[in-house]
Amino acid sequence: MKGQTITKVTLRREDLRYPLPVSLKERLEGRRILELKRRAKYLLIVLDSQEVLMIHLGMSGRIKVLKTEEPLDKHDHVIFNLANSIEIRYHDPRRFGAIDLISQENIENHAALKKLGPEPFSNSYNAQFLLNRAACKTVPIKSFLLNQSVVAGLGNIYVCEILFACRIDPTSPAEALIVKQWEEIVVSTRDVLSRAIQAGGSTLKDHHQPNGEIGYFQHAFKVYGRLNKPCVVCGTLIQRLTQAGRATFYCPYCQDHVR
DNA sequence: CCTTGAACCTGCGGGC
């Protein structure tokens, strides 16, 4: 996509999670793509019009990169044709995703980006930062790490896997963790994310890599989705609970030790 | 301010 000109945009519906931006088609057609960036789970496509196309994939969203003709699927909602004949399609059955188009100047003031915490691979994501942020917070550590204003980009699968790697009880109040545990969380976060990226991500159903292939990290899950299966470390059956509306998978033996 | 639960929407698998 980088360096290509967007020759044609087709909107097959007028909204996803939110209404599509005003005059989206007219503002994109003829524009050149200068750069592709990311912040948290938001894809940022920088255009030569001083504007940035922001895409969030929600739960079921997917970007298709098509080099040949493909029949239209009912959930192919927005189609971008590029000058090199490649077709990019935004596909999203549940439509929890979003597309926005904003001026490059205001990008850091965008409501969704403004409140985000540090990137997990940045230096500002460190044990002292987390200790400070967790002070006086009774929220369970599982929910704390899922909060995008604490650290940007961690999702449900990876938080479960990170807490297992650190042997931390997912129900522990965030304020109860000690520095050593925060240090372990920082290390495990980067380790889990690195390995997941290396494996092409986790395909439960919808996620695919840009080349169309599925991801493979689901085969490396140690707790996520493994309800009633033996813990790979101790053999205890993996449990499931619900925290803030999200499933948490954990080993009740490995992650319940006071150490 | 803090935390939880519901809402948004479609599809799939299991039980009956």
Place this chain on the structure above:
DNA sequence: TGCCCGCAGGTTCAAG
């Protein structure tokens, strides 16, 4: 075969 229920990679509101 078909219907109903629960569940799913996320985020944002409203309510308490």
